[in-house]
Amino acid sequence: MDWNFVRASSVMLVVNLLYAVIALFVGVLALRLMDRLVLKKMDLEEEIKNGNVAAAIFAATLVLFVAVIIGLALAK
Numbered sequence: 001m002d003w004n005f006v007r008a009s010s011v012m013l014v015v016n017l018l019y020a021v022i023a024l025f026v027g028v029l030a031l032r033l034m035d036r037l038v039l040k041k042m043d044l045e046e047e048i049k050n051g052n053v054a055a056a057i058f059a060a061t062l063v064l065f066v067a068v069i070i071g072l073a074l075a076k
Contacts, residue, residue: 020070027069031062 035044047055 023069027066
């Protein structure tokens, strides 16, 4: 096995992992910013505890948004 190939693959793995971590932080920050700006008067956790299904679906959608960002970052 060519060591240059292994070294290049290792470097690309580290770069992609760093990109994924950065994408994760950006996704979480966007999620928190959207939660603060859009949902100023609504506490999602409290609404879910009270049985609000729409709030649970919305929260799940936000989590899926972050998962898609992370998945796209790892696919690069």
